[in-house]
Structure formats: C-alpha cells, structure tokens
Amino acid sequence: MDRPNFFEFFMSRLSDVISQTVTHLQITGLAVFLAVLIGVPIGIYITRNKVVARNVLGVANILQTLPSLALFGLMIPLMGIGFNLAVFVLFLYALLPIIKNTYTGIVGVDDSMIESGRGMGMTNAQLLRMVQIPLALPVIMAGIRIATVINIGTATIAALIGAGGLGSFIFRGISMGNNNLILTGAIPAAILALVVDWILGLIEYRITPKGVRK
Amino acid sequence: MIEFKKLSKSYDGKTNVVDRLDMTINDGELVVLIGESGCGKTTTMKMINRLIEPTGGEILIDGKNIMEMNPIQLRRNIGYVIQKVGLMPHMSVGDNIELVAYLKNWDKQKRRARSRELLKLVNLDPDQYIDRYPNELSGGQQQRVGVARALAVNPDIILMDEPFSAVDPMTRETLQEELIKLQSEVKKTIVFVTHDMDEALKLGDKIAVMQGGKIIQYDSPEKILKEPVNDFVEYFVGKDRLWKSPEMLYARDIMQKRPAVVLEHRTPAYALEVMRKRDTDFLVVVDAPYDQPQKMLGVVTPKELKGKGMVENNRMIDIMRKDYPTVTERTSMVNVLNIMKQEGLNYIPVIEEGSNLLTGLITHGSIVNIITDALVDSEVGKEAL
Ligand SMILES: Nc1ncnc2c1ncn2[C@@H]1O[C@H](COP(=O)(O)OP(=O)(O)OP(=O)(O)O)[C@@H](O)[C@H]1O
Numbered sequence: 001m002d003r004p005n006f007f008e009f010f011m012s013r014l015s016d017v018i019s020q021t022v023t024h025l026q027i028t029g030l031a032v033f034l035a036v037l038i039g040v041p042i043g044i045y046i047t048r049n050k051v052v053a054r055n056v057l058g059v060a061n062i063l064q065t066l067p068s069l070a071l072f073g074l075m076i077p078l079m080g081i082g083f084n085l086a087v088f089v090l091f092l093y094a095l096l097p098i099i100k101n102t103y104t105g106i107v108g109v110d111d112s113m114i115e116s117g118r119g120m121g122m123t124n125a126q127l128l129r130m131v132q133i134p135l136a137l138p139v140i141m142a143g144i145r146i147a148t149v150i151n152i153g154t155a156t157i158a159a160l161i162g163a164g165g166l167g168s169f170i171f172r173g174i175s176m177g178n179n180n181l182i183l184t185g186a187i188p189a190a191i192l193a194l195v196v197d198w199i200l201g202l203i204e205y206r207i208t209p210k211g212v213r214k
Numbered sequence: 215m216i217e218f219k220k221l222s223k224s225y226d227g228k229t230n231v232v233d234r235l236d237m238t239i240n241d242g243e244l245v246v247l248i249g250e251s252g253c254g255k256t257t258t259m260k261m262i263n264r265l266i267e268p269t270g271g272e273i274l275i276d277g278k279n280i281m282e283m284n285p286i287q288l289r290r291n292i293g294y295v296i297q298k299v300g301l302m303p304h305m306s307v308g309d310n311i312e313l314v315a316y317l318k319n320w321d322k323q324k325r326r327a328r329s330r331e332l333l334k335l336v337n338l339d340p341d342q343y344i345d346r347y348p349n350e351l352s353g354g355q356q357q358r359v360g361v362a363r364a365l366a367v368n369p370d371i372i373l374m375d376e377p378f379s380a381v382d383p384m385t386r387e388t389l390q391e392e393l394i395k396l397q398s399e400v401k402k403t404i405v406f407v408t409h410d411m412d413e414a415l416k417l418g419d420k421i422a423v424m425q426g427g428k429i430i431q432y433d434s435p436e437k438i439l440k441e442p443v444n445d446f447v448e449y450f451v452g453k454d455r456l457w458k459s460p461e462m463l464y465a466r467d468i469m470q471k472r473p474a475v476v477l478e479h480r481t482p483a484y485a486l487e488v489m490r491k492r493d494t495d496f497l498v499v500v501d502a503p504y505d506q507p508q509k510m511l512g513v514v515t516p517k518e519l520k521g522k523g524m525v526e527n528n529r530m531i532d533i534m535r536k537d538y539p540t541v542t543e544r545t546s547m548v549n550v551l552n553i554m555k556q557e558g559l560n561y562i563p564v565i566e567e568g569s570n571l572l573t574g575l576i577t578h579g580s581i582v583n584i585i586t587d588a589l590v591d592s593e594v595g596k597e598a599l
Pocket residue numbers: 225231249250251252253254255256257258409
C-alpha cells in the first residue's frame with residue numbers, strides 16, 4: 001500500500017501533528033493537573049478515617065473500570081461534547097491512581113517516624129508538611145506518573161467527542177482506511193507517552209528526598 | 215519531679231494495662247521501668263508526654279497536672295528517644311537534631327551551634343556527621359543522634375523507650391557507658407524503659423519492676439538485687455545476677471546469721487560440747503544469749519582449749535583470743551576475701567558498725583555455698599533455655 005511513503009506523508013502533515021500534539025498534551029495535562037489538585041487532598045484526607053478511605057477508594061475504583069467510551073457517552077448530555085468533556089473524563093480516570101498512591105504513600109510512612117514526630121511536639125499540620133508528605137512524595141509522584149501515561153493513551157479516544165488531539169488522525173485514518181493517517185496519530189502518541197513517562201521519572205527521582213533514595 | 219497518682223490506662227474499658235500506679239520520680243534521677251513484654255512500660259511512659267491519655271488518675275510534673283498543659287508544648291519540653299530511633303530519613307543529621315529547636319522557632323545559627331555542640335557531646339565529629347543522612351550512619355551512631363536530638367532544647371525530662379535494644383551487644387555497652395557519663399554531666403530526669411536487667415542495674419538510680427500494669431517493686435538497684443519483694447522480682451532479677459556485680463555484695467549478704475557462740479563464763483568442756491553439736495571448730499565468745507544483743511568479746515578455737523585451756527576452772531573470758539580480726543556488715547565482699555586470705559583465716563566474725571555487737575559469721579563454707587547457689591542457678595537457667 002502506501003507504507004513506503006509514510007515518512008513523506010508524515011512530514012507533509014507535521015504542523016498539523018504538532019498542533020494536535022499540543023492539544024493532546026493540553027487535555028491530559030489539564031486533566032492530570034485537576035486530578036492532582038483534588039486527588040492529593042482527598043488522598044490525604046481519607047488517611048484519617050479507614051471507613052471513608054474504603055468508600056472513596058471503592059468509588060474511584062468503579063470509575064476506573066467504566067469503559068472510557070461509555071463514560072464519554074454518559075457525560076455528553078451533561079456537558080456537551082468537546083474539550084471540556086474530554087478533560088473531565090480524563091480527570092476522573094486520573095483520580096484513582098492519584099488518590100490511591102497518595103493514600104498508600106501517607107499510610108506507608110513508618111509509624112516510628114510519626115511517633116517520634118508527635119513525641120517531639122509536631123502539630124498534625126507540621127507532621128503532614130514536614131514528615132508525611134516528604135516521605136510519601138515518591139509514591140504520590142509515581143501515581144501522577146501512572147495517571148499521566150494512562151491518560152495520554154486514553155486521550156486519543158477524546159477525538160471521538162470532538163476534543164481534538166492525536167486521536168483525530170487515528171479515527172480519520174480508520175474511517176478512510178488510511179494506514180498512514182492512523183500511524184501519524186499512533187506513533188506520536190506512543191512516543192509522547194514514553195517521553196512524558198521518562199521526564200516524570202526524572203522528576204520523581206529529583207523530588208525523592210536524598211536520604212531515602214535507593 | 216514527676217508524680218503518678220493512681221495512674222491508670224485501659225484500652226478496652228475493661229482491663230487496666232496500667233493499673234493505679236503511684237510513683238514519684240525525683241529531679242535528676244534516672245528511673246528504669248522494667249518488666250516482661252506487655253506489662254505496660256511503654257504505655258506508662260507515653261502517658262508522660264501525652265502520646266497516650268490516661269483513663270484514670272493523674273500525672274503531675276513539678277506539681278502541675280499535665281492534662282492542664284498544652285500537649286504540643288509539653289512534648290517540646292520533654293526529650294523522647296524510641297527503640298526504632300525514629301530519625302527522619304529525609305533530613306540530615308543536623309536537621310534531625312535541630313527539629314525541636316526549629317519547632318520552637320530558634321534562629322538558624324543558634325540551632326546549628328547547638329547541634330554541633332550536641333554531636334560532640336555524643337562523641338560524633340560535627341564536621342563529619344552533621345550533613346549526613348541517617349541511612350549513612352551505623353545503628354549505634356543513629357542512636358547517638360537520637361539521644362542528641364532528645365537533648366536539643368535542653369529539656370529537664372527525657373523519656374527513653376528501649377533505646378539501645380536494637381543495636382549489637384558491644385555497641386549497647388558503649389552507648390550505656392556514654393549515657394552514664396552524659397547523665398553525670400547533664401543530670402536530667404530520665405525515664406528509661408528496658409527489658410534487660412543488666413541494663414537496668416547498670417543505668418538506674420532506681421528501678422521499677424512492673425508486672426501486669428502494676429509496679430511490684432520500686433527501689434535502688436542494690437535493694438532490688440538483695441531484697442526482692444517477691445518471687446517474681448527474684449526470678450526476674452535472676453539469682454546469679456548478684457555475682458555479676460560483686461561490688462554490690464557486702465559482708466552481710468554472705469554471712470551466716472546465727473553463728474555458733476559461747477557465753478563468756480562457760481567452761482572449756484562446755485565449749486567443746488557446743489563445737490561438737492554445731493559441728494564447728496570456731497566459737498565467738500559473747501556476753502549474752504541469743505535472744506539479746508550479743509557483744510563479741512573474743513573467739514575460741516581448739517587451740518585455746520588445748521592443754522591449760524582444759525583446766526576445769528578456766529572460763530572462756532580467760533582463755534579466748536581477744537584480738538581476732540572482724541569486719542562490719544558493710545565491708546565489701548572483695549575486702550572480706552582479702553582479709554581472710556592475708557590473715558590466713560577460715561572464719562571471720564561480722565559486727566555492727568560502731569559497736570561490738572555480733573551480727574554474723576563468714577566462713578569458707580558460707581562463701582562456697584553462695585558460689586554454688588549461683589553456679590547451680592545459672593546452669594539450671596541454661597538448661598531451661
Ligand atoms: N493501642 C493499643 N490498643 C490496645 N491495646 C494496646 C495498645 N497499645 C498497647 N496495648 C496493650 O497494652 C498492654 C501494654 O502494652 P505496652 O506497649 O505498654 O507494653 P510494654 O510493657 O511496653 O511491652 P514491650 O516490652 O513489649 O514493649 C499490652 O497488653 C498491649 O497489648
């Protein structure tokens with residue numbers, strides 16, 4: 001077929017690819033950003049109460065298991081189609097890994113740290129700020145990384161609801177039977193996921209406190 | 215001064231894991247809480263800095279009820295060292311030590327100066343260690359930093375929960391010695407929890423032996439060793455323990471309490487009869503019978519009774535040896551043994567300090583008995599393991 005000229009095909013659409021990549025990143029970036037904003041405090045909050053924790057994590061789990069297409073479909077009547085809807089749905093997907101990792105990270109801080117912190121006269125807020133969050137940070141960051149990478153993949157589907165992004169090449173390619181077009185969306189999406197994963201990995205390492213780096 | 219008044223704690227509302235404790239810990243004393251696992255040592259200690267709230271009774275510090283104090287302020291003024299050290303792994307040694315000072319808003323320079331000073335105090339070179347992270351230290355070094363941290367803002371009271379139990383025995387001994395030295399310099403009021411009787415005897419000014427949430431005995435190490443109030447304490451101390459600290463043994467601990475005696479006016483024949491009956495060849499000549507205070511006048515042995523000694527009319531008072539060496543109840547065992555060896559004695563009477571009243575007699579036999587007891591006990595102990 002037209003595989004031999006994929007490179008030319010791709011280069012001819014480079015500016016298009018770039019602008020869709022930007023849109024793609026905007027959707028995922030904004031979704032993850034909001035998920036961090038909401039999810040980290042929730043994750044911290046639920047460490048104070050086991051029952052609440054179980055319920056919140058349960059709900060977030062269910063959200064995660066809904067097929068993304070179904071979720072988009074369900075939300076269209078509420079939010080209309082487009083960018084906002086895409087961000088919202090991806091936000092819901094990012095929430096679970098972030099809440100869960102925040103929760104696990106904080107709960108996983110060694111009891112003896114908490115005890116000695118309290119014993120030295122830290123208030124709850126100081127304990128959180130000076131002990132629990134710094135020590136949980138690598139785990140929280142790992143959650144953000146997972147959420148982001150998953151979302152870069154899922155965001156391709158957002159094209160279906162008119163939000164744009166690299167998925168638009170893929171779905172147009174599918175409907176037109178144009179493999180070059182499919183690859184023009186798929187390959188950058190895959191590379192994007194890898195690169196973002198790598199960058200977030202670096203950040204994760206950098207924010208891991210020196211004394212606890214492996 | 216820390217006072218417990220009917221201090222109780224129950225987790226389930228039914229059983230008291232700490233049960234109506236009454237106890238006073240004086241300023242500058244190192245008090246050891248010791249007892250078997252689960253007897254309530256940690257719970258008792260954590261009530262002092264309100265990490266655990268009592269369900270009954272109260273704790274007073276310098277006369278003030280701690281429940282009326284702000285718990286955060288209270289804790290900042292009480293040093294705290296735990297078994298797992300609890301150094302913050304993401305903070306440098308210096309930052310760890312300075313943590314409480316930071317919480318109390320000391321300025322940075324003052325904090326740094328203080329942590330350098332404290333590192334020196336616990337025998338760590340500040341230049342080398344202040345910027346290290348806890349995972350770059352050995353267990354013993356970490357525990358030293360833990361102690362330094364507890365001293366950071368110079369609190370009057372320090373709580374230590376099995377601080378040395380996670381390090382190897384050699385390091386533990388070093389740390390114990392360092393603590394003794396440190397305490398002689400800083401004179402804090404220290405509450406120290408341990409499982410280890412050797413540690414308790416070594417460090418404690420006083421030891422509180424706990425069982426089932428109660429204090430069974432609260433005494434000086436010496437008293438705990440020598441006068442355990444019941445079988446539990448005795449078992450817990452271990453009978454052979456005394457022998458590991460011979461400097462704590464005195465004449466009164468090894469003497470026989472009712473030595474064979476003879477009254478001053480008795481005849482040689484009578485003395486011989488007593489010797490035969492009591493199966494001994496050494497009698498202390500005294501001025502009164504057993505039921506009264508007996509002043510020691512001298513001693514008789516077969517040597518004095520021989521020859522002219524056997525003359526019918528002689529009385530003990532005439533033939534006894536008068537210049538026989540004696541020791542007092544508080545002569546240490548080591549000295550007793552030295553005197554006996556130097557003078558070539560098989561027997562040495564023990565008299566009350568400042569008077570001539572006879573209180574006992576040390577014989578080779580009584581020493582051998584005690585040694586045998588100790589050895590047999592520790593052998594039995596080993597087999598029981
Ligand atoms: N948070 C808790 N909830 C319920 N029970 C507890 C709690 N903490 C301690 N206990 C119980 O209270 C009793 C005393 O515990 P504590 O920790 O004071 O013992 P301990 O003497 O320090 O023992 P160890 O030598 O093992 O440290 C134990 O029976 C323990 O199981």
